[in-house]
Amino acid sequence: xHILVVDDDPLAGEMTAALLESQGHNTLMANDAMGAVEQLxxxxxxxxxxxxxxxxxxxxxxxxxxxxxxxxxxxxxxxTGDTPDEALRQTPGLNACLRKDAxxxxxxxxxxxxxxxx
Numbered sequence: 001x002h003i004l005v006v007d008d009d010p011l012a013g014e015m016t017a018a019l020l021e022s023q024g025h026n027t028l029m030a031n032d033a034m035g036a037v038e039q040l041x042x043x044x045x046x047x048x049x050x051x052x053x054x055x056x057x058x059x060x061x062x063x064x065x066x067x068x069x070x071x072x073x074x075x076x077x078x079x080t081g082d083t084p085d086e087a088l089r090q091t092p093g094l095n096a097c098l099r100k101d102a103x104x105x106x107x108x109x110x111x112x113x114x115x116x117x118x
Contacts, residue, residue, distance in 0.1 A: 003028070004050070019104070049075070096114070
């Protein structure tokens with residue numbers, strides 16, 4: 001089983017992947033929405049997507065909407081450097097919206113467990 005990490009910032013993506021791997025998960029990386037779609041087409045064992053919110057061309061929420069339109073209902077966790085507002089947290093199909101801050105490690109672990117168990 002893999003978790004797909006989507007982030008246009010390679011360092012941020014690698015840090016998220018390293019965090020997930022330290023929690024016992026296997027990860028795959030994509031730098032943008034098109035890379036995410038390619039990874040999803042290539043790996044049938046992806047069970048969760050963790051995506052950055054602010055990416056050029058296709059944002060994390062646009063990626064979520066695109067996947068849902070295509071019938072992909074994998075759990076989806078959105079990461080943002082901003083404080084997520086209630087409207088963003090209530091985005092249909094979104095399992096969690098987490099801020100990239102000092103609490104991310106614990107919050108991400110809890111969100112991943114909840115998403116995988118739902």
